[in-house]
Amino acid sequence: MCGIVGYIGSKQAQNLLIEGLGKLEYRGYDSAGLAVYNGETIGIQKTEGRLSRLGERLNVQSLPGSLGIGHTRWATHGKPSDQNSHPHTDQTGRFAIVHNGIIENYIELKEELTAKGHVFESETDSEVVAKLLADLWDGDLVSTVQKAVARLSGAYALGIISEFESDKLVAVRQASPLIVGVGEGENFIASDIPAILKHTRNVYILEDGEMAILKADQVTLMKVDGTPVKRDVFRVEWDINTAEKGGYDHFMLKEIHEQPKAIRDTLAGRLKEHNVDLSHEIALSDEEIKSIDRIHFIACGTAYHAGLVGKYVMEEFTRIPVECDVASEYRYRNPIITDKTLVILVSQSGETADTLAALREARKHGAKVLAITNVVGSSIAREADNVIITWAGPEIAVASTKAYTSQLIAIYLLGVYFAQIRGSKTKAELEEVVHHLQELPEKAEIVLGEEKAIGQFARSIASNEHLFFLGRGLDYAVAMEGSLKLKEVSYIHSEAYAAGELKHGTLALIEEGVPVIALATQKSVYEKMVSNIQEVKARGANVLGLAQEGNTELIKSVNEVIHIPATLDLLAPVLTVIPTQLFAYYACQERGYDVDKPRNLAKSVTVE
């Protein structure tokens, strides 16, 4: 996920582009850059770090001119660095491009272009586009772009300028969002509407396989094969805040809804037919993977709860004993670590202070170290020997949602991958898992369809100050996460309990009307779970049950049931957590708090 902008008109482009990028920082913020045509050549400024850092550089050396493109990056291929920042150019500096998406065939293109003498400066997939334009240059920018695009597979929104035709800005869209803003004597491109909303409310929304040729006073739309496209201008009526959140009221809700995509993206490129292939990402050899005799999941907060699921998943797939601990405890308790221990650190930001310290502690004791993180180039990603990136894109809301589900996906992939190598599951078993993994994005969409019913229950209990989540096995792990989510944003004192443990003390707190969220998706403990539900029902609890599709029994024991689509019990957490996220969101709304910025909390905890 990255953000791109472009401007052509009569004003100075630089500040308009920076301003536009500022509205797209939710799409990425690990580096940024601009390319502006100054009447003779294309000037470039780009830097690792937040947009403000680019601003400082431009204060020292500005980029004059009225044609330009800009980019704010969320690293995918290649860590955040000055070199990997966009825009990218060809070797002569005559073509500059910004790109959002992934060029899947970039390795073969890079080899081909390198063989022809093009020298690459970055580790990105994007740079091939600039080199390809120079290679294919036929004296006409639009025709050259069309030829180049014909060579690309994957997803791309592109913004392109060239010294050769400085009256134009060319944009192309394939599977990554792109809009054209239509102004008075000036026109814009952007990944999203908020970037241009200050200047115009008239936009064209490009569709896949379409391109736009912008001049200062004209916009031409066509398919990439040159077929003209006729489209009405779309008049944006949203305010800027809503626009920034993609039409949702809050980032948290937007990010909950982004989960099908985050799951799909995290799976993408890692499934080869019915197998999982992580060999390009993980440095561990097959021999090393076979030698592992203990796994420790170490994390904080929501990521710790992903680790709790990880314990079940890895033990089930590999039969290696797994321990899961919070980083702030682990690092100080003199844990037992050998060179056969694999320590898996889970952190959305990759900067969580305790998790980073635990990583260093584990390395010091000779452990193999693997990180699951959402941020390429983060401290934890840099210091781990092995990294699995979760392709959730930037998470803005403090309460983590899509990062969690993506972490689960990464853990499943790792489990299957290890099981393939260790032979700890049959081929048929693993293929079944892969098959069901592929269905999860679609099933997550179906769960999101229950939003209204979940919202209603949440509003009905929002005045309570106490609430309990119950589950057994994997449902208990999800209950922990659902409970934390509710606490974080609604400040209801929620607590998760292993359902069988409740009667050893906490049952004393269950009285008439206390809301209980009972997760009952796991077949092997279903009957026991129903017994536990009856224990709380008998004391007057108001119970919302979560069950897999096809369960028609649970409703007899609870007040309301939300169903998730049927899947393997082992994979259910990915779906089960979504109703609990929506539940937290709507409970917060009903109570009137700021869901994106809970009191006392910060997004990424970089203190201990």
Next chain:
Amino acid sequence: MCGIVGYIGSKQAQNLLIEGLGKLEYRGYDSAGLAVYNGETIGIQKTEGRLSRLGERLNVQSLPGSLGIGHTRWATHGKPSDQNSHPHTDQTGRFAIVHNGIIENYIELKEELTAKGHVFESETDSEVVAKLLADLWDGDLVSTVQKAVARLSGAYALGIISEFESDKLVAVRQASPLIVGVGEGENFIASDIPAILKHTRNVYILEDGEMAILKADQVTLMKVDGTPVKRDVFRVEWDINTAEKGGYDHFMLKEIHEQPKAIRDTLAGRLKEHNVDLSHEIALSDEEIKSIDRIHFIACGTAYHAGLVGKYVMEEFTRIPVECDVASEYRYRNPIITDKTLVILVSQSGETADTLAALREARKHGAKVLAITNVVGSSIAREADNVIITWAGPEIAVASTKAYTSQLIAIYLLGVYFAQIRGSKTKAELEEVVHHLQELPEKAEIVLGEEKAIGQFARSIASNEHLFFLGRGLDYAVAMEGSLKLKEVSYIHSEAYAAGELKHGTLALIEEGVPVIALATQKSVYEKMVSNIQEVKARGANVLGLAQEGNTELIKSVNEVIHIPATLDLLAPVLTVIPTQLFAYYACQERGYDVDKPRNLAKSVTVE
């Protein structure tokens, strides 16, 4: 701990004895029995099980007569069974005795008496007393008892009758409680006042080394060497309820105060000079102990929290990786168990259904199994290959206190014992631990001296509905237990957090005036803990800190501090938990609930 009663007078003894035993069931209830002289012989009825079962037997075949003794048992030597129940007799049935205490030299006495032809029927230590009386019979009951007592070491309260002198009941006290009730034409003995309070408020309280000779209309006190004793009658002004609780208002408070004794008793006989010797209790050979490569602590509720301490303790002493899990989760999650796995079950009652099922599951998978329980002959004790009994005596209050501290002691003993055998700690290190273990009973007394200050703080926060316990490392494990205790009896929604984890979500719930109990007894994480305390203080929390004696810093960061006597950090949980128990007790009192019988909860959870 057992209860004894005795009657001599003109009424039928049977029902008076049963009634008296009913008031002593808090002292034991695993079996019961009566001996009544019927004018010719001594009739005996005794049975394993609750007193009600004895009542049923007596309904079928009663024991007529006006001289008798009775017993309610809490097994120590020999499991609960009909044979091991009291009263015990000599082979001719002419002497019958009931005993509370432990005859320490019973093995040598038994050997000696067996060699002389006495045939023992039970596994108890107590039976030697009856056989000894027959062996030493000199034609005078008092003189014979004196000779017998001279041979005994250990603790004993004895009630003795004989066909030879059916106008007498003889009682002896040495280090186990015993009183004489003085009636009109009838007299009584009992372990405790409530047993006789319905019939008389006039009692003699025997002292160690004293005996009483009761006739229907006369009581003679003397030392066991025959020296007469003159004592005033003590007039009991307590009501029956208070009397039953040893002068405390509730069993929970009584049991909190019994902890120094429970700790001492659980250590007793297991420390040989500077070493721990469990070789008589544990069947595991040194080779087996050396072969263990993984330990699982499995338990429920409070016992689970003891297991959490156990994880730290066993890893520290043995460097064997330890996992701690709640039984209801463990048994269903397909745990990884081999024949090198030691599964340690912790259960006060020894009947906890989930823990028992987990034990069976572990055995089925070939694990070595060790139980830590408070009840000899309980299902878990019977089915485990190895058992360490906690000598806490019967725990009546639903909220467990002395059982928990005794479980901790059993775990420390096991840790040291394993470390001796595995050589995983130096002799000097282990001797230091043993030294500090021995000081714990006295230090526990000192903590109980803080009762008033703790009660004050508890009352001051009792109107709050939310409260948090914070700790790191071992303090976190104790925080979990303190929090559960508070929940169980006060119904305040309390939650324990690993202090470093709070800022990953739950910090959102900390606002002005929220009470926080912050445990800061562990040196290695002390500074980090203080930082976490400041995080909650900064948000207005009302903080009670717990620290080791000598800490003069903590008071600067909290509202109040309770100190525990200085000890090894590893042993601190035994002392740290006591203020949290008192805190729960007084919070409950202030809120006006029944502390001994919390709503919705049962003492021993024998359902799943």
